[in-house]
Amino acid sequence: MSRTFIRCGQLFTATATQPLRDQTVIIAKGRITHVGPTAEAPQPAADDAVVDHSTRFVMPGMVDTHTHLSYGGAASEEEVDLYATLEFRTLRALHASQSMLRAGFTSLIDPACSGMVSPAVRDAIECGLYPGPRITSAGPALTSHQGLYDYYPSWIGSPAVSSGLLVKSREDAIQHIRRQAKDGVDMIKIAMDGTMGDRSRGLYAAFDQDEITAMVREAHRLGRKVGVHARGIEGALYSARAGVDIIYHGSRICSEGIAAALDNGTAISPSLLMLVNNIQYAQPEDPSYSWWPNIQRKELDAARRCLAAAYEAGVPLLNGSESGFAITLYGDWAAKELEITVDLLGLSPAEALLSATRAPASFMREQRIGSVEVGQQADLLILAEDPLHDIKRLQDPACITEIWLAGHKADLTPPAPARRHASEDSQGMWNRRYTRAVTAGITPQSLAITPSAQ
Template sequence: MTKRTLIRCDRLFTGLEDEIRRDHTIIVEEGFFTYVGPASNAPAQAPGDTVIDAGERFVMPGLVDAHTHLVFGNARSEEDIDFWGTPEFRALRGLFFAQRVLAAGYTSIVVPGDAGNCSISVRDSINAGLFDGPRIAASSNVIANRHSLNDWFPEHVGTPDYVTGRLCTTRDAQIEEVRRQAKAGVDCIKIAMDGTHFRENGTHIAAFTQEEISGMVTEAHRLGKKIVVHAYGKEAVLYAARAGVDIINHAFFADDECIEAMLKSGSHVSPTLTFLRNNVDFCPSWEPTATSGYQGAQRRIIEVAKKTLNRMREAGVPFMAGSDSGFAVTPYGEWHAREIEILVDWIGFTPAQALRIATAGTAKAMPRGQLLGAIEAGRRADFLLVDGDPLADVRVLQQREAIDAVYLDGRLMSFKQRPYDAYKVSHFNSLKWTDVYSRERVAEIRATT
C-alpha cells in the first residue's frame, strides 16, 4: 500500500472557484491529489499515513509566474544579460535563483526567452532529481527581427550567437529557428513582435509581418510548442492574436480590434506590469532610469495600460500573471506576487479572481498545465500553507515569512536562504563614471559641496 499524506484544512482555496472551502481534507498519493473534499467524507487514516493539520493557515495551490527570466542574474543592463557570463555560469546561477523563486511560493515558472539552452539545462537537472526547484517551461533565444526587442545592440555589433536574441530576417530563417529550438527541447518559443521603433504618429511598428508571425506560430504548434510574444503596440498585438499565439506579454496599446482578435483566437494576455511599477516606485531620482527619461515614459505607459487592460478584463480576454523577474529592479524571489496585487489594484479583478489567474489560469502556460495550478483530484500536489488571508489582502503573498510551507509533488521543500555577492553573480559592467566632468559640470558640483 502506498503511503499517503492527509492535510486537514480549515481554509482551502482550490484555485478553481472564488469561495473558501471549510473543514476539508486533501489526500496526496505518489505526488498527486487523490481526494479533495469534506473531512467528514474523507477516507479513513491508515497505518503509515502522514497527517498534517493546517490549522488556521490558508491552503492554496502553488503559484505560477508566466514571465521569469531565469538566467538574467538580476541584471542591470542588456550588456549584463548578454556579454558578461558564460552559458555554463548562467545555467548554474539560474539553478541557484530558481530555488529562491520556489521558496517564494512559485512552484512553476515560464522562462520567456533565454540564452542558448540554459533554462533547458536547469529544467532537466531538476526533472532528473539532481536538485530541488520549481517546474520550468524552458525556452531558448528570442526570435528577433531588425528593430525588435532583443536586437538591441548597434547594427555593427549585430546579434552574436551567445546573446539572448536570435536575428531571423527571412521566413526561411524564422522557420528554421523554430525547428532548431523544438529539437533542442524547448517548451515555449518567444518572439519579439515589436520594440522601440515608432511611426511619426507615435504608434509602434511591428517587427514581423502577419505572414511571418503566422508561419512561425503554425510551425511551432505543429511541433507541439507554445508561442509567447513581446508586444506593446496595436499592430504587433493584432498580428500575434490573428496568428493564434498562446501568450501576449504586455499588449498595453491594444485596441478593440485587437481584443476581438484575442477573443477569437483564445490568446492570453500577461500584462507583466510589475517591472514597470517597480521602476516607477523604487528608483530614486539619480538612477539612470530617472535621468534618461525612461521612468517618466513608463509612468505614461502605465496610465494607458490600465485603461487597455481593464477593457480586456471586461471583454473576457483570459489573463495570466507574470512578473518579469530577473532584472535588478525585479530580483528573484522578491516581487513575483506583486503582479497579483496589480491585477486587483489596477485592472479590477477581485482578490479571488487574481489568485485564480495566478494559479490555475497561468498554469495553462506550462507543459501538461491541466495537471497543475489547482487543488483537485488527479492534479499534481503542488500547494502552499500561508500565514494570513490573501483573499483579504493579496499583498500577504509578498511577505517571505507568510509563505509557511511549500509542497511540490506532495513533498515539503526545505530552503536555506544562502547569502550571495550580487556583484559576483552579475553587474560585471566596466562602467567607471556616471557623469561627464566638463568644466561646467565640475563647477556645478563644487558649488553644491
C-alpha cells in the same frame, strides 16, 4: 502505500472563487487522491502521515509566467547578454529558480533566455539533480532588425550568447524554430515590438502579418507554444490574429486585437511589475531616471485601460512578474504582480489568485497543476493568513508557512547571501560627463594612496 493527509482550515481549490472550510486533502505518490470535508474523509492508516493546517489557508502553488532565469538581476541589456559565461549563467539561473520557489511559485515560464540555460535548469530539476520549481522554457527570442532583442549597433550584430536571435527572413525564422524544437524548448518566443513610428502609430510591428502567422503555424505544428513580446498596438494585433498563445504585456492592445485574441484563444501576461517598480523606486543616480519612468507612466496609463477592457471581454490574464532585472529581483517582488492586477486592473483578489493558479495551467509543460483536485500534482502553498482578505500577504515571507511540491515539503531555509561575480557586471564607469563646470562643484580628493588600495 502510505499517504499524507492535510487538514485545511480554508482551502482555495481554484475551481471556484470562494474557499472551502474544514477540508482534507489526501496525497499519494505526489498526486492528489482525495479532496473533501474533513468530517467525510477516509480514516488514515497507521503508516499515513497527518499534517494539521486546520488554522491555515491552503491553495495551489502559484505560477509565474514571466521569469527570465538567465538574466541574473541585470541592470542593462549588456549585462543580460554579454557578461558572465553561459555556464555561470546556468548555475546562477538554478539559484534564481529556487528563490522563486521559496516565494511560493511552484511553476514558472521562462519566455527568453541565453543559449539553452533555462531548458538545462528545467532538465536538471526534472531529473532530480537539484530541487526547484517546474519550468516551462523557451530559448533565445526570435527578433528582426526592428525587434526588441536586436539591441546592438548593426556593425556589432546579435552576439551568439544573447537572449535574442536575429532572423533575416521568414525562411530563416522557420529554420530556427525547427532547430529550437529539436533542442527541446517548450515555447518559441518572438519579439513583435519594433521601432517607433509616427506619434499616432506608436511602435511598428517587428514582423508583418504574413511572417508572424507563418512562424506561429510552424511552432504549433511542432507542438510548441508561442509567446510574443508586444507592448504596441500593431504587434499585439498581428500576434492575436496569428493565434499566439501568450502576449507578454499587451499594454496598448486595441479592440480589434482583443477580438482576435478571443477568437484564437490568446492569453495576456500583463507583466506590469517593472513599470510600477521603476516608477515608484528609480533614483536620480540611475542612468535612465530622466526619461524612462515617464515613458512607463504613459504605458501604465494605457495598460490600465486596455488590459482591463481585454479582461472584461473575456481574454485570460496570466500572472507574470518579469523577474530577472535589477528592479524585479527574483523572489523579492514576484507576488507584487497580483497586488498590481487588483489595484490597477480591477481584478478581485480571487481573480488574481486564479491568474496565478488555474488560468496558466494549460500553457505549461506540466498541465496537471493550478488547482486542488483529484489527479492533480500535489503542489500546494500553506499560508498563515487569508490572501483573499489582503492580496499583499503573499509578499510577506512570514506568511508562507509551507510549500509542497509533488507531495513533498520544500526547504524554505534562506540561502547564504551570494555576492555578484566580477564577470556579471558591465563596466559602467561613470554616471555623468565630468566637464570643468561639473567638477567646479566637487572638492578634489587626496591623491595619497589609501591603505585599502595598497
